Amino acid sequence: MPVHNTEKPTDSLEAHVRAILEALGEDPDREGLENTPARVAKAWTFLTGGYREDPDKIINGALFTEDYQEMIVEKDIDFYSLCEHHMLPFHGKAHVGYIPRKKIVGVSKLARLVDAYARRLQVQERLTNQIAHTIMDRINPLGAAVVMEAEHMCMRMRGVQKQNSTIVTSALLGAFRTQEKTRAEFMNLIRGHAS
Numbered sequence: 097m098p099v100h101n102t103e104k105p106t107d108s109l110e111a112h113v114r115a116i117l118e119a120l121g122e123d124p125d126r127e128g129l130e131n132t133p134a135r136v137a138k139a140w141t142f143l144t145g146g147y148r149e150d151p152d153k154i155i156n157g158a159l160f161t162e163d164y165q166e167m168i169v170e171k172d173i174d175f176y177s178l179c180e181h182h183m184l185p186f187h188g189k190a191h192v193g194y195i196p197r198k199k200i201v202g203v204s205k206l207a208r209l210v211d212a213y214a215r216r217l218q219v220q221e222r223l224t225n226q227i228a229h230t231i232m233d234r235i236n237p238l239g240a241a242v243v244m245e246a247e248h249m250c251m252r253m254r255g256v257q258k259q260n261s262t263i264v265t266s267a268l269l270g271a272f273r274t275q276e277k278t279r280a281e282f283m284n285l286i287r288g289h290a291s
């Protein structure tokens with residue numbers, strides 16, 4: 097079953113955004129800002145929609161028995177998240193792989209899983225681990241691997257102001273951790289090499 101975020105923004109969120117505008121010295125009643133609290137509340141509700149999704153259910157709904165034991169990799173999954181320290185975006189690409197034991201999962205569900213964890217207040221390391229561990233727990237594969245590459249706006253727009261640094265995190269579980277060849281195959285595949 098598709099997972100949609102149908103949650104409506106709360107009135108309290110809207111009221112808080114209005115208070116933030118006032119604290120910034122703005123006039124929340126001026127024409128351009130009149131609907132801003134409602135818009136921001138709606139945007140933030142979407143951007144944190146992961147809190148209202150159950151990652152286990154995303155996977156469980158589309159597990160199929162299949163006699164396929166090679167590596168499956170879904171690479172370049174765009175994601176947008178919010179760093180929990182500054183509540184500023186970090187975004188980039190996730191590469192997800194697993195080696196099935198008996199079950200494969202519908203490919204769209206890996207991307208949905210990334211979104212379900214990304215649309216929360218996060219640190220990139222935890223986000224990476226949560227995706228990998230959910231795949232291990234729900235699909236019970238021989239191994240799971242997640243690599244995430246992201247730009248953090250809190251490092252670009254403010255703070256240290258480094259415009260070109262990318263943060264790379266990885267979680268390698270099961271066969272990806274214990275077998276160097278498996279890990280190398282995954283890394284080659286996500287870099288666009290076939291072998």
Ligand SMILES: Nc1nc2c(ncn2[C@@H]2O[C@H](COP(=O)(O)OP(=O)(O)OP(=O)(O)O)[C@@H](O)[C@H]2O)c(=O)[nH]1
Nearest residue numbers: 179180181182218219220221248250251254255256
């Ligand atoms: N490990 C990790 N750190 C993050 C992530 N997102 C933001 N941070 C960092 O969280 C840290 C918070 O450090 P503080 O010194 O408390 O905050 P700050 O004074 O705003 O730090 P600066 O960003 O250096 O100005 C900063 O170093 C951020 O770069 C993340 O996903 N993972």
Ligand SMILES: [Zn+2]
Nearest residue numbers: 179181182250
């Ligand atoms: Zn930050």
